[in-house]
Amino acid sequence: MKTQPELISSLYDYTDTDPNLKDPETAHLVINGNTVIGMHAVTGLNIKVKELDDGVELLVTLDDGTIVKKPVHLCFGMLPETGIQRIIMNVNIGTNAQISLLAHCVFPNAVDVQHLMDATIHIADGARYSYFEKHVHSSKGGLKVYPKAVVHVGKNAHFKTEFELIKGRVGLIDIEYETSCDDGGVVDMMARISGRADDIIKIKEIGHLNGERSKGALTSKIAVRDNARAEVYNKLTASGAYARGHVDCKEILQDNGVATAIPIVEVHHPKAHITHEAAIGSVDNKQLETLMSRGLSEDDAVEMIINGLLAR
Amino acid sequence: MGILTVKDLTLKFNGKSILNRLNVDFWDGHVHAVIGPNGAGKSTLASTLVGLSGYRDFEGDIEFEGKSIRDLGVDERAKRGITLGWQEPARFEGLPILDFLRASAKNKSREHIEALLNKVGLDPVNYLYRAVDKTLSGGERKKVELASIVAMEPKVALLDEPDSGIDIESIYRIFDAVKVLKSLGTTVILITHSLAVLDQAEHAFLMCHGQVVDKGEVKKIRRYFEDKCIPCDHKNIPVQQIIGGQA
Numbered sequence: 001m002k003t004q005p006e007l008i009s010s011l012y013d014y015t016d017t018d019p020n021l022k023d024p025e026t027a028h029l030v031i032n033g034n035t036v037i038g039m040h041a042v043t044g045l046n047i048k049v050k051e052l053d054d055g056v057e058l059l060v061t062l063d064d065g066t067i068v069k070k071p072v073h074l075c076f077g078m079l080p081e082t083g084i085q086r087i088i089m090n091v092n093i094g095t096n097a098q099i100s101l102l103a104h105c106v107f108p109n110a111v112d113v114q115h116l117m118d119a120t121i122h123i124a125d126g127a128r129y130s131y132f133e134k135h136v137h138s139s140k141g142g143l144k145v146y147p148k149a150v151v152h153v154g155k156n157a158h159f160k161t162e163f164e165l166i167k168g169r170v171g172l173i174d175i176e177y178e179t180s181c182d183d184g185g186v187v188d189m190m191a192r193i194s195g196r197a198d199d200i201i202k203i204k205e206i207g208h209l210n211g212e213r214s215k216g217a218l219t220s221k222i223a224v225r226d227n228a229r230a231e232v233y234n235k236l237t238a239s240g241a242y243a244r245g246h247v248d249c250k251e252i253l254q255d256n257g258v259a260t261a262i263p264i265v266e267v268h269h270p271k272a273h274i275t276h277e278a279a280i281g282s283v284d285n286k287q288l289e290t291l292m293s294r295g296l297s298e299d300d301a302v303e304m305i306i307n308g309l310l311a312r
Numbered sequence: 313m314g315i316l317t318v319k320d321l322t323l324k325f326n327g328k329s330i331l332n333r334l335n336v337d338f339w340d341g342h343v344h345a346v347i348g349p350n351g352a353g354k355s356t357l358a359s360t361l362v363g364l365s366g367y368r369d370f371e372g373d374i375e376f377e378g379k380s381i382r383d384l385g386v387d388e389r390a391k392r393g394i395t396l397g398w399q400e401p402a403r404f405e406g407l408p409i410l411d412f413l414r415a416s417a418k419n420k421s422r423e424h425i426e427a428l429l430n431k432v433g434l435d436p437v438n439y440l441y442r443a444v445d446k447t448l449s450g451g452e453r454k455k456v457e458l459a460s461i462v463a464m465e466p467k468v469a470l471l472d473e474p475d476s477g478i479d480i481e482s483i484y485r486i487f488d489a490v491k492v493l494k495s496l497g498t499t500v501i502l503i504t505h506s507l508a509v510l511d512q513a514e515h516a517f518l519m520c521h522g523q524v525v526d527k528g529e530v531k532k533i534r535r536y537f538e539d540k541c542i543p544c545d546h547k548n549i550p551v552q553q554i555i556g557g558q559a
Binding site for chain 2: 250284285286287289290291292293294295296297298301304305307308309310311312
């Protein structure tokens, strides 16, 4: 039987990260299955956790004006091969507060695991909230991941989220995020995912630029190899004057992979402006031959190009 | 003795000869220039020598160190020591310059990579972790590409229009890099229509209509190119018409 520190260490070992959780200025929360195995908050940041049968319910509140200087480390994981982990997350970021979260979702042994995240996030006026979620999966593909989030971005507030799933097999991932922005609000959502074998990647990201001078960017970078499939649906609507947005989807396809991109832009105000671009295809031949002319094999060159595309 | 010998090379696109029974012999360790007007077939020759896709179906032969390489792909030719610097280098989203240079470098140490960047006039502090993407200017990408070629220490480096996109102050960095390549023993083949680039060579070939029409000392070729080629009204006329005597 592992002790809690040993369990925490086991989870982080898979992430190539040393979060330095002993630092008193670094807040953290580590959940294995439905059990809190580590938690530390800092002044102004309140974390309440309720353990459920199949997961946890979190209430995260950041007081008005609080600026958390060091990134907060979250780790949601399951070491067993089977099971369900459900995370219900309610986040309230106070006026002019700032916080950055680094979340690791670690399922290194998953054979038949479901990870469900259901988040409601409210970012008050002038606040900044950044959430980087990195997944580490087993190589067996037996994982189903359903991250859902509804986000409200207040006046002149910033919401930035980045989702990374490059290590291990995807299994099935079905992302569904919807955001709305008030005047001057900014939303920036990025997903970087690499699928292999028979992995299935589904992304549905919707941004509503309701406020005047609000801004939004939805970016997806996907690689599908073998028989993997990806479907990316990005929709950005603008109803505020001078709202600006861009939807960008790049998908690299190898072998028998299948990729779909559905970028939708919808403008409801004559002074708003949204652009989009989508590119799906194999590796660019000029890139490939440049690397091959330096002595790389075709396989190594493809790997390098894909790694570059999916890099932060 | 030539390190790279081209024998009766003919390459056609859509039935038109772009290279037409071309013969050329590049001497080991020398800096050569292949000069000619636009449309002469210079870049096609470079692409064929390095073995790019679309340039493999030709008549004649290409020998490297005395052996035919006509059936070898671009990576196999590179492993033997032949590489190409593109006129417009590729962009690589998210690929840091450090990784790009290490991919080809014989010496992969960080110190060596930094020294290479300094050689081409790029401060490693500002460039080592930048991506080889659209945020770099054309000139910067050209310098990064040249650094990657120097890193590779190839036996033959074909540089297609090495001054393209380079500002006047930086051009000397490019010429310095050519000297570095020569000092490494690399045979450098400068593909150009620029007299400034031609002047960096020790020996020159003049191309017109897919053929080498003259060769020899740079001074001689330069004079001919200035006097005859620059004012020539055959420029950009399809090769077939010229060869067929219809011009």
